[in-house]
Amino acid sequence: MTVIAKTSPVAKISPVWRGRAAVVAGYIAGFASLFVVWHIAATYVVSSVLFPPPGRVVFKAVELARDGILGQQIAVSMRRILTGFACGSLIGIPIGLAIGSFAPVRRMLEPYTEFFRFIPATAMITVAVIWFGIGEGSKIFLIIYTTVFIVILNTAAGVSAVTPNKIRAARSLGANRAQVFLYVALPATVPYILTGMRLAMGNSFVTIIAAELVAANAGLGKMIWDARLYMLVDQIFVALLVLGALGFITDRLFRWAIYTFAGRYSPVT
Amino acid sequence: MVSAPLVRLAGVSKIYRSLQGGDYAALRDFDLEIAAGELFCLLGTSGCGKTTALNIIAGFEEATSGAVEIAGHTIKGPGADRGVVFQGDDSLYPWLTALGNVEFGLRMRGMKRRERDERARSYLELVGLRGQETKHPPELSGGMKQRIQIARVLANEPEILLMDEPFAALDAQTRAVMQQELVKIWQTTGKTVLFITHDIDEAVTLATRIGVMHAGPESRIKGVVEVDLAADERDRTNDRFVAVYRQVHEMIREEVAIAMRRSA
Numbered sequence A: 001m002t003v004i005a006k007t008s009p010v011a012k013i014s015p016v017w018r019g020r021a022a023v024v025a026g027y028i029a030g031f032a033s034l035f036v037v038w039h040i041a042a043t044y045v046v047s048s049v050l051f052p053p054p055g056r057v058v059f060k061a062v063e064l065a066r067d068g069i070l071g072q073q074i075a076v077s078m079r080r081i082l083t084g085f086a087c088g089s090l091i092g093i094p095i096g097l098a099i100g101s102f103a104p105v106r107r108m109l110e111p112y113t114e115f116f117r118f119i120p121a122t123a124m125i126t127v128a129v130i131w132f133g134i135g136e137g138s139k140i141f142l143i144i145y146t147t148v149f150i151v152i153l154n155t156a157a158g159v160s161a162v163t164p165n166k167i168r169a170a171r172s173l174g175a176n177r178a179q180v181f182l183y184v185a186l187p188a189t190v191p192y193i194l195t196g197m198r199l200a201m202g203n204s205f206v207t208i209i210a211a212e213l214v215a216a217n218a219g220l221g222k223m224i225w226d227a228r229l230y231m232l233v234d235q236i237f238v239a240l241l242v243l244g245a246l247g248f249i250t251d252r253l254f255r256w257a258i259y260t261f262a263g264r265y266s267p268v269t
Numbered sequence B: 001m002v003s004a005p006l007v008r009l010a011g012v013s014k015i016y017r018s019l020q021g022g023d024y025a026a027l028r029d030f031d032l033e034i035a036a037g038e039l040f041c042l043l044g045t046s047g048c049g050k051t052t053a054l055n056i057i058a059g060f061e062e063a064t065s066g067a068v069e070i071a072g073h074t075i076k077g078p079g080a081d082r083g084v085v086f087q088g089d090d091s092l093y094p095w096l097t098a099l100g101n102v103e104f105g106l107r108m109r110g111m112k113r114r115e116r117d118e119r120a121r122s123y124l125e126l127v128g129l130r131g132q133e134t135k136h137p138p139e140l141s142g143g144m145k146q147r148i149q150i151a152r153v154l155a156n157e158p159e160i161l162l163m164d165e166p167f168a169a170l171d172a173q174t175r176a177v178m179q180q181e182l183v184k185i186w187q188t189t190g191k192t193v194l195f196i197t198h199d200i201d202e203a204v205t206l207a208t209r210i211g212v213m214h215a216g217p218e219s220r221i222k223g224v225v226e227v228d229l230a231a232d233e234r235d236r237t238n239d240r241f242v243a244v245y246r247q248v249h250e251m252i253r254e255e256v257a258i259a260m261r262r263s264a
Helices: A002-007 A015-047 A054-067 A068-099 A104-114 A121-134 A135-158 A164-172 A177-214 A219-230 A235-266 B050-058 B098-102 B103-110 B114-128 B141-153 B172-189 B200-206 B239-263
Strands: B007-016 B026-034 B039-043 B065-070 B083-087 B160-164 B192-197 B207-215 B222-227
Touching: A015 A054, A015 B200, A054 A235, A054 B007, A068 A104, A068 A177, A068 A219, A068 A235, A104 A135, A104 B103, A121 A177, A121 B026, A121 B239, A135 A177, A135 B050, A164 B083, A164 B200, A177 A219, A177 B103, A177 B141, A177 B160, A219 A235, B007 B050, B026 B050, B026 B222, B039 B050, B039 B200, B050 B160, B050 B192, B083 B141, B098 B103, B098 B114, B098 B141, B103 B114, B103 B141, B114 B172, B114 B222, B141 B160, B141 B172, B172 B192, B172 B200, B192 B200, B200 B239
Parallel strands: B039 B192, B039 B207, B083 B160, B160 B192
Antiparallel strands: B007 B026, B007 B065, B207 B222
């Protein structure tokens, strides 16, 4: 469809915008079909109070949003994710760079990364709650935990993937070791760092919900848990719908940021 | 008139230690002298150690023994006096524009933006990339990327260009064009060039002198052929061109046979 639009001789709108319009149209059609399937399944196939159709869920979402409850829960969960994600990335990137650049550092820190990456953040929830309580501390700790190892591993892999010729070229163009790191190794690693961060963002969503389900005083996970106690199935589905939407939007924003600010580093697709 | 050579390698050996105990001598008693202003082609079969020789001159690798000098000074590691053009495009920086790649060396030595910008632009123009300044390497063809590499090295104004089979990955037509361009650039700038190739045709087309290497291991130069051809004789249908070709071919034929026997 895009190709036809691009080559069409009657095209008056720029091909870029036509391409974007096609992408947006595709998304709208895709999501619309999801809602249609959901509606058919809930109304005609299952037809149970335990599986509400999309109309009722959206209605409930509007109601919760009007009361300010939904916005509040979203804000709580997102703040935890973003704080932990930012801290985790800030810790992970320099460690990853050090591991990738210096073999002794790698040998020293590899036991940590290789050990802890097999202990999922969800397994650490109990420990986090015991240590930091059920408030913000434990949630941010868990998000940092889930972020930091992915970012470290991807950053380190990025550093070691810099082709030797890039470094040799820089050296014979007169760059000293510090300049090689700053102007060659670092920018060459950016796509890997961004990929790691994007994966970490996805994991953060998993972790925050799990953590809020187990022990929290607010947040989308808590909202699901509370709704379960009172059998508010509609409310559970609102939370699920919001989670999907938040994850999707966050990932798109991240991608958009990469294209806008780091597109020249041949970004992740 | 005897002037000191720009590059001098005397009795150079390069031995790679293997963990299994069997050492591999890529070069043994390797001698090479390149005068300023020459376009010297180092010709050899694959695996003969010609890239090793270039890497030693570039300072990427250290000779196990022997003297390695540029302009009378011993080479200790890479330096801006020796610009390297690599075979592949993986030495370019895809996050920089063509201009950014070309001015990289100038930026590293702290040249003012306006000055380096101007110089980089003039070298991009010299290699025929005017108008491509803001493109990034992945947007450009293989031939254009090699032009960026050449401009990047020239902009840095080194004593010598070390070119490691820079056109080997290009298609035949592009390669022929690039060879002509290189000769033109060499004539305009008067730079010294060490050009590595396994292609006799390419060597005879470009070189003022051709150093033919023995098959590896323990390789060294078998002989040097002076290529006394005018620009209009550098054509593979020209009789004098063919004569030089035959002479070089005669020298290398035996080495190819040895190389093939050894790899079999």
